[in-house]
Amino acid sequence: MADYKEFLEGLDREAYHEGEFQWKEDGYTVTRTNHWSPPGCHNSCGVLLYTKDDKLERVEGDPLSPFVNGRLCVRCLTLDEATNNPTRIKYPMKRVGERGENKWERISWDEAFDTLEKKIREVWDEYGGNSILLIHGTGRNTGPMTYFGNCALKTPNIATYGFTGFACYLPRLFGSFAPIGDYHIVDASEGSESRYANPEFEPPGVIVVWGNEPLKSNADGYMGHWLVQCVQMGSKIISIDPQLTWWGARAEHFLQIRPGTDAALACAWLNVIINEELYDKDFVDCWCTGFEALAQAMQEYTPSWAEEVTGIPADDIIASARLYATTKPAAIQWGLAMDQQLSAMSLNLACCDLMAITGNLDVPGGNILIRNAYNATNLPLTEPVIPKEWREKKLTMKYTFGDDCEEFTTHAASDAVLKAMECDEPYPIRMCWIETSNTIANPAMDAPRVYEAMKRVPFVVNADPFITPISVACADMLLPVSMSPERNSCRTWWTPVRSISKACSFYEAKSDEEIMLDMGRRLNPEYFPWKDDIEMMDWLLTDCSLPDPDLFKEKSTNLSLESAKVNVTQFKLKHHELAERGGYAYDEWNSVYRKHEKGMCRPDGSIGFATLSGRVELVPAVYPIWGLNPTPYHIEPPESPLSTPELMKEYPLVLTTGARSWEFFHSENRQIPTMREMHGEPLVTINPKTAKHYGIGEGDYVWIENDHGRFRQKAKLSPVVNEQTISAEHGWWFPESDAEEPSLFGTFTANPNNCTKAFETGPSGVGTSIKCMICKIYPYKEGDVLPGEQVIKRGGFIKYTPGEGYPDYDEYKQNGYCYF
Amino acid sequence: MKGILINSEFCTGCHSCEVACKKELGLVKGEFGIKLTETGPWKYDSGNQAGNWEWTWAPVLTKACDMCEERVARGKMPMCVQHCQAWCMYHGEVEDLVKKMDGKSRWILLTR
Numbered sequence A: 001m002a003d004y005k006e007f008l009e010g011l012d013r014e015a016y017h018e019g020e021f022q023w024k025e026d027g028y029t030v031t032r033t034n035h036w037s038p039p040g041c042h043n044s045c046g047v048l049l050y051t052k053d054d055k056l057e058r059v060e061g062d063p064l065s066p067f068v069n070g071r072l073c074v075r076c077l078t079l080d081e082a083t084n085n086p087t088r089i090k091y092p093m094k095r096v097g098e099r100g101e102n103k104w105e106r107i108s109w110d111e112a113f114d115t116l117e118k119k120i121r122e123v124w125d126e127y128g129g130n131s132i133l134l135i136h137g138t139g140r141n142t143g144p145m146t147y148f149g150n151c152a153l154k155t156p157n158i159a160t161y162g163f164t165g166f167a168c169y170l171p172r173l174f175g176s177f178a179p180i181g182d183y184h185i186v187d188a189s190e191g192s193e194s195r196y197a198n199p200e201f202e203p204p205g206v207i208v209v210w211g212n213e214p215l216k217s218n219a220d221g222y223m224g225h226w227l228v229q230c231v232q233m234g235s236k237i238i239s240i241d242p243q244l245t246w247w248g249a250r251a252e253h254f255l256q257i258r259p260g261t262d263a264a265l266a267c268a269w270l271n272v273i274i275n276e277e278l279y280d281k282d283f284v285d286c287w288c289t290g291f292e293a294l295a296q297a298m299q300e301y302t303p304s305w306a307e308e309v310t311g312i313p314a315d316d317i318i319a320s321a322r323l324y325a326t327t328k329p330a331a332i333q334w335g336l337a338m339d340q341q342l343s344a345m346s347l348n349l350a351c352c353d354l355m356a357i358t359g360n361l362d363v364p365g366g367n368i369l370i371r372n373a374y375n376a377t378n379l380p381l382t383e384p385v386i387p388k389e390w391r392e393k394k395l396t397m398k399y400t401f402g403d404d405c406e407e408f409t410t411h412a413a414s415d416a417v418l419k420a421m422e423c424d425e426p427y428p429i430r431m432c433w434i435e436t437s438n439t440i441a442n443p444a445m446d447a448p449r450v451y452e453a454m455k456r457v458p459f460v461v462n463a464d465p466f467i468t469p470i471s472v473a474c475a476d477m478l479l480p481v482s483m484s485p486e487r488n489s490c491r492t493w494w495t496p497v498r499s500i501s502k503a504c505s506f507y508e509a510k511s512d513e514e515i516m517l518d519m520g521r522r523l524n525p526e527y528f529p530w531k532d533d534i535e536m537m538d539w540l541l542t543d544c545s546l547p548d549p550d551l552f553k554e555k556s557t558n559l560s561l562e563s564a565k566v567n568v569t570q571f572k573l574k575h576h577e578l579a580e581r582g583g584y585a586y587d588e589w590n591s592v593y594r595k596h597e598k599g600m601c602r603p604d605g606s607i608g609f610a611t612l613s614g615r616v617e618l619v620p621a622v623y624p625i626w627g628l629n630p631t632p633y634h635i636e637p638p639e640s641p642l643s644t645p646e647l648m649k650e651y652p653l654v655l656t657t658g659a660r661s662w663e664f665f666h667s668e669n670r671q672i673p674t675m676r677e678m679h680g681e682p683l684v685t686i687n688p689k690t691a692k693h694y695g696i697g698e699g700d701y702v703w704i705e706n707d708h709g710r711f712r713q714k715a716k717l718s719p720v721v722n723e724q725t726i727s728a729e730h731g732w733w734f735p736e737s738d739a740e741e742p743s744l745f746g747t748f749t750a751n752p753n754n755c756t757k758a759f760e761t762g763p764s765g766v767g768t769s770i771k772c773m774i775c776k777i778y779p780y781k782e783g784d785v786l787p788g789e790q791v792i793k794r795g796g797f798i799k800y801t802p803g804e805g806y807p808d809y810d811e812y813k814q815n816g817y818c819y820f
Numbered sequence B: 001m002k003g004i005l006i007n008s009e010f011c012t013g014c015h016s017c018e019v020a021c022k023k024e025l026g027l028v029k030g031e032f033g034i035k036l037t038e039t040g041p042w043k044y045d046s047g048n049q050a051g052n053w054e055w056t057w058a059p060v061l062t063k064a065c066d067m068c069e070e071r072v073a074r075g076k077m078p079m080c081v082q083h084c085q086a087w088c089m090y091h092g093e094v095e096d097l098v099k100k101m102d103g104k105s106r107w108i109l110l111t112r
Helices: A005-009 A079-083 A109-126 A142-152 A168-181 A226-232 A262-273 A281-287 A291-300 A302-312 A314-326 A344-357 A397-401 A414-423 A448-456 A469-474 A510-523 A533-542 A560-562 A574-580 A673-678 A689-692 A787-792 A811-814 B016-025 B069-073 B078-085 B094-098
Strands: A022-025 A026-034 A045-052 A055-060 A093-095 A104-106 A130-137 A183-186 A204-211 A238-239 A253-255 A330-334 A367-370 A432-436 A457-464 A477-479 A489-491 A498-499 A655-656 A683-686 A701-706 A708-716 A723-728 A773-779 B003-005 B034-043 B053-061 B089-093 B109-112
Touching: A005 A079, A026 A055, A055 B078, A093 A109, A104 A432, A109 A477, A109 A510, A130 A142, A142 A432, A142 A510, A168 A183, A183 A330, A204 A314, A238 A314, A238 A787, A253 A314, A262 A302, A262 A344, A281 A344, A281 A367, A291 A344, A302 A314, A302 A533, A314 A330, A330 A344, A367 B053, A397 A414, A414 A448, A448 A469, A448 A787, A457 A469, A489 A811, A498 A574, A510 A533, A533 A574, A655 A683, A683 A701, A689 A708, A708 A787, A811 B069, B003 B053, B003 B094, B016 B034, B016 B078, B053 B109, B078 B089, B089 B094, B094 B109
Parallel strands: A130 A432, A204 A238, A204 A330, A238 A253, A432 A457, A457 A477, A655 A723, A683 A708
Antiparallel strands: A022 A026, A026 A045, A045 A055, A093 A104, A093 A477, A183 A367, A489 A498, A655 A773, A683 A723, A701 A708, A701 A773, B003 B089, B003 B109, B034 B053
16 A cells, blocks of 8 residues: 555545444444454554444454554454353352362352452551562553552552563663653654655655564554555665564565674664764764764674674675665664563663664654653552552562662562562562463463462462463462453553443453452542543543642652653543544644654753753663663673583574464464464474474474473474574463363463573663573474473472572583473 | 455565455355465575565465455445555456556456
């Protein structure tokens, strides 16, 4: 669709009921709304929901929504299969057998809430609110969850638990706020309602797709296929990825990088661009600080040095750096892999420095600055509501381990939680509230270890649409959660502001918002005054004031909290008004280019960026305060051809994990028949030559093993990875297999987190190496012990001391710690 | 005559056309009204593309496809065209579609 105007002109708006929120069509009620989790992703796409008798029958994309223009991925197109899935939880239930037996008895919501209130108050009285852990999954409407944790459960301990190193998004957010003062995304004219027809917009001359496959992941509020539209409008491609993708096959430069070495490449690009004077001198002079220090620090990172580290020929590094620096405009589409290496904070800084010195920040077709439309918040930060004594016991790396780093997130550190759970230090976790996190199937680094730790928590409540491995393993109560079409909510992450309207229902399922409201009313009614979910959304959209503003006067050491204080929502429409005007509203801030020249970034209206200095801090002043080197650097993965050459003799391959597929969002969608028709089993991608060397054929079951554990996936032979690298999928469990232990829906069978490690992070506790491990592979043989059996019946894969990291490899070998 | 024009240069193989169509026609597992083909990936060692990668997707219409006659009569797009994420599908009169074929990229015209 190179010509967007042609699309708009060809659209029959009447046929798609322009201006209507709900209508009748062929016996269906059609509701115009937006979709967001569950099941979901990080996006919120405009949909038309076709319902009959309170049941979802079919879904279409809304061609009148500028966010999607009618297009949908297969996850929304099969929404009926998810929503009407017969395996959903229909009623609240309590456990009647032992943990692990999957035996449940239906109870009423009243009984569920009564029990929960009693348990919570008991923990408050005996241990304090800090002994309650709230766990939630990614991509959800997590703002209200933080509110619920702080204001209802009165705990500072909220986490995507098991996920060491905050290794998703947080490093990019803070790696961007520090130098730029704002977050940035690639300009596909998403800030403007007129999209590609906006006369000020021009597509990037070159798009650097780096560390993600945006077409499959649609991550971070960004629809990947917007970039295909840019390519249709003329954008060239540089693809930086260990795997060939659609991008690499069409790229001017496909840089097949060794996993975990992206920061080395970024430093070499800076080296070339600075030394060849390809940078934008005017922008650097007028709007940046720290250029000299950056230039000096980058001298050691020559292209030939980077060739040794990354495996990319120096000539390609130089040529691609030149293409990026000399094409105007140019944009970097960065992704999750940035966060999942030890150099995460360095790499994200280096990328921002590249955007700044080439003059590609805040310009059409570059990396534009983005905020939530109308400053609407998705994260009312409420830690001060928690009684001080409990708040101060937040499980941060500093509090638990005495690490020398500032607290800069609203969440607890996963490793600190793990220590508390494993050895009751600094205090025990007495209760877990799991709001839709499939903890051991998906985020938990060292899944077997987190499984063992969770078993120690005396009471666990799990709210989810489905019974998952974590439900069976350790839940004492299950609460049925509504799917997105059954939910009144809103979307305030980036732009536009969107409404989500309930169109159908399922047995006794309640939305996250309804559960929080019902429970919050009992525990802290002053903070939950709303009569229903819609009134709560009206408050979130237009108000966000709190009963006791005095609590927030004290300066907090938490940097997220401090920055949120200056944010006041300017949105004026209530939930139903937003729904009735089409479900979305764009704002002015996000539609304007060169905001820094117009005084739009800083609270006082002066020109410049929202950093302390007002300039792009190429060498951020705040980095040393966070315990970070303020110029970019490279840290080798803990185990790699360069850092552990001896170990490579036993584990000769590089293992990268977590590449996305069309069908699944993390551990979701495994119950959906159409998805499993297209993608039936977990696949490990192996170069055909490598597979031949190890006697592995297409479709064979393969063991993938490191010094920590092993897992099994099916071999997919493809030249998209090089001979030294294999790529394994994540998030797999098998809802069709046995629920009870030792199966747990086969959650350990194919789980790369049998091989990942807790307590292994980059500087200041940020970043991990789960995308850049090493391994060996060999064929699975009939009769081999499956990982579930190993973990649950045979004592796990390896020995470790509770609350601590792991012994090194030699110690394992000498002491026979490996059990498999 | 109506047709569907595809610019296979930009097809990403996302399967949205297949699934949108299955839902419209009520097709069960293993049956399709439109089905993707995948060519590649391979790296050329020879010819004018030596050193470059090949990886191309393109959909094929099956006998079950009725070009969403009813939807089209009401002014809507065929399901596959409406949901094509790569925006590489066009529906319309064949003589109009042909004019888009510019000799610069790999177009495929499907009719029935």
